[in-house]
Amino acid sequence: MATMRAAVLTAPHRFDLREVAVPEVGPDDALIRVQRTGICGTDIHMFNGHYAADRLPLVPGHEFAGTVAATGERVKHIKPGTTCVADINIGCGQCYWCRRNEILNCPSMTQVGIGREGAFAEYVCVPARLVIPAPDDVPVEVLALTEPVSCVVRAARKAQASFGQSVVILGAGPIGNLHVQMMRLCGAAPIIIADLSQDRCRLALAAGADAAVADPAQLKQEVLKRTGGRGADLVIESVGSPRLYAFAFELIRKGGHVAFFGLSGPNDTVPVDILRTILEENSLKGSVAGMGEDMHDALTLLSHGRFRTEAFTRATFPLDDIQRAFETLAERPRDLKTQIILN
Ligand SMILES: [Zn+2]
Ligand SMILES: [Zn+2]
Known part of the structure; x- marks a missing residue:
């Protein structure tokens, strides 16, 4: 044998x-x-x-x-x-x-x-x-x-990412870094990365992010500043935190999209504002592999x-x-x- x-x-x-x-x-x-x-x-x-x-x-x-x-x-x-x-x-x-x-x-x-x-x-x-x-x-x-x-290729496809779209990526780990690079290939602008680690923020900037935010308290302000006060076209959650998923909905513009990507626990949920979603025509979609x-x-x-x-x-x-x-x-x-x- x-x-x-x-x-x-x-x-x-x-x-x-x-x-x-x-x-x-x-x-x-x-x-x-x-x-x-x-x-x-x-x-x-x-x-x-x-x-x-x-x-x-x-x-x-x-x-x-x-x-x-x-x-x-x-x-x-x-x-x-x-x-x-x-x-x-x-x-x-x-x-x-x-x-x-x-x-x-x-x-x-x-x-x-x-x-x-x-x-x-x-x-x-x-x-x-x-x-x-x-x-x-x-x-x-x-x-x-x-x-x-291939996982970030699929995420970009499912989010219908395209040129000229503003994107926020929550999490600059290995996959967050690849999301940055994929969004760059899609022609997204600006690309804003958020991560608590300065090291990983620096790596994301080197990979093509336009801005990196390590202080969560600064993030919303930074996103508004860089998107004409509207919020981002697309937010990709790449951490898996219910709190960050909720925050993602605060970062999108009217008519924006939240990509569910970071894996959470099996029973985690996030509240979605029904009326706001309808009236603003917001959307969300998940993808993984x-x-x-x-x-x-x-x-x-x-x-x-x-x-x-x-x-x-x-x-x-x-x-x-x-x-x-x-x-x-x-x-x-x-x-x-x-x-x-x-x-
Ligand atoms: Zn894997
Ligand atoms: Zn089958």
Whole structure:
């Protein structure tokens, strides 16, 4: 039996490095030899025991890039040796939601590294239809950002972001920083970022924000000042705080839009003023994971150097040090992402 090295999250705060069987490749599957896997906020929630604790033990990891190692007997469209990324959202492929690229609403949806074995391992197995060939001349550490970038691509699409729109992004963490860059690509102006961390505000300014506000008491005033006193066309909440969601509605202009993005607790709610929403024609929409076209668009943008990726790719740890990689995250706020090197 062929074996591989894998980081198994056996309990909150505890990775076990194990020699496990290489996943079985079904007739419609592709086995990917993983080269890089980024640590996502979701992985951190799992590590801390705040999410999916009932699914442990599990190999997490869903922000990966690598090469096709083997394919199932019915797979014709991809060949071993192909550099690739993969869409991690596995739907049935046939239902109403799958056909609309709303895979998370599919009744049988699961996700690589969240609902099934992921890519903090030398190999990961996925349905071959979800494998996306990638250009060979793009560094693998950049390819491994395709999944997180796809999430902000989808958010921009769902918010119908466009040129000349004023945008406020609440939260300058890794994804907040990518929202800034995506809004820049959409032609939004001005782009205002808000975060309590000065370090992360500075990184967001370097990534293309026009203004950064670290003092929450100054935010509304700053937004009004930069939007002709109207408020922002679009506010993206990228923290997950009910209080900030409520605040987002105070920052939009009449007819503005609030993008729900930061994950809150399961029962959190936010009051929405019904009459104001109707009379001002305000709107809100949620989105979370990128999939399908979002993955392809993210790969295209990354392949053509449209994202500044240095702060996302410089912190790396070998698989054997994954425990330390997770434990030191809080000490490294300037590393917007940490990647695990596999092969
Ligand atoms: Zn993720
Ligand atoms: Zn489906």
